[in-house]
Amino acid sequence: MNTLLEINDLQIRRGDKIVVEVDHLSVEQGEVLSIIGPNGAGKSSLLLAVACLLKPERGTIHFNGFRITKRSDTEYRRHLGLVLQEPLLLDASVYNNVAVGLNFRHLPKSEIRRRTDIWLKRLDIDHLRSRSACSLSGGEAQRVSLARSFALQPDLLLLDEPFSALDSPTRLRLLEELHAILIETNTTTLFITHDLKEASSLGDRMAIILFGKLRQCGTPAEIYANPMDDEVRKFLSLP
């Protein structure tokens, strides 16, 4: 497998405080990597740095072999899909929300329509296409947010706790659907979560971040079988 994303010696600071440090982390093509840690561990900051939306203090991020540097690197971001915790939909119809990233890329109208239609149907929101995005429930809004990113056919999908604000049944249903879509599309994904079950069920590998430092990375089976220290063991609720 090819390495799509490689992070080396990364440090993100907020003022004097080190938010997160990662010595080395790589994501292979087609892989789903779950990044897990408690709230405030620095997971979201890491994701924003990968999206080139947060400038790290030091370190390098390589995407497909190219070093990512500028915050204004729109061309790089056009290889990504980004789903945040809040759906952050625009005050427009569901259809226009799903199509917005495609419009940013100035794709032909017919292609925009084709891809938008596919993802409206795939995420079961086609019946809402003319509705205002402001009138949707939390679950529906997050479906639109997912459709908006999948329609871009991203090389790398960044998911920042997309289901944490949803009720339990909706979350489970969406998680199952997301799992099926990721297998179907073979999309390389960085999935941020603080839920161990979500991380191990969705991720091919897991990366554990504790107290702002990447502690261990491996398959869920490897990590559960061999946690690197007591803190990781405690976080995994192992005896």
Added chain:
Amino acid sequence: MDFIKTIFSDPEVWQITMLSLKLSGLGTLFSLVIGLPIGTLLALGKFPGRSFFLSMVNAGMGLPPVVVGLMVALMLWRSGPLGSLKLIYTPAAIVIAQTVISAPVVTGLTAAGLQQINPRLTMQLMGLGANTVQVIGWLWWEGRLSLLAALMAGFGSVISEVGASMMVGGNIRYQTRVLTTAIVLETGKGQFDLAISLSVWLLLLTFMVNLALTFIQQRGARN
């Protein structure tokens, strides 16, 4: 209802009305051209002195029109730095003064309106591949109710001012006489009936323009 008769029967009142609308409309338009980008920069930008510039703009929202009139008059006066342009006592001078009055209002309200938008929306748009122009376009759309309020406030501040128009325009009949300066003139002459008629007409005009803008704004809110 005598004022309606006065207004509709006097062609000079129509000329003054159209000139008032034209000059205030242009002043508002120029203040939008200046205020919208600067307000956006102040709302979204991160640069040293941003808070200072914001407080300057907010202070500018309360600029007394007479002081603006004096400043612009000093600039445009024959011996002033822009005297060679021969703009003093012309409609252009009124537009310049009204732009100076209205621009801080539009800038300040634009900045305040855009700052109310969830800052993570900018990140989300960039994460979806939007370039700077596309991000700003969507943020203006999201903040369109505030921007229309800024437009209404900007227009309101210039259609109703008298000090600056009087000082830089000179209240010259058929050239720079606008509704507010005409009201001052008629009051000074003791022509209270005409002054009252012009005042009611000015109020009605302001109300109608704001009614139209409010209609557009609220239709946007419902959508």
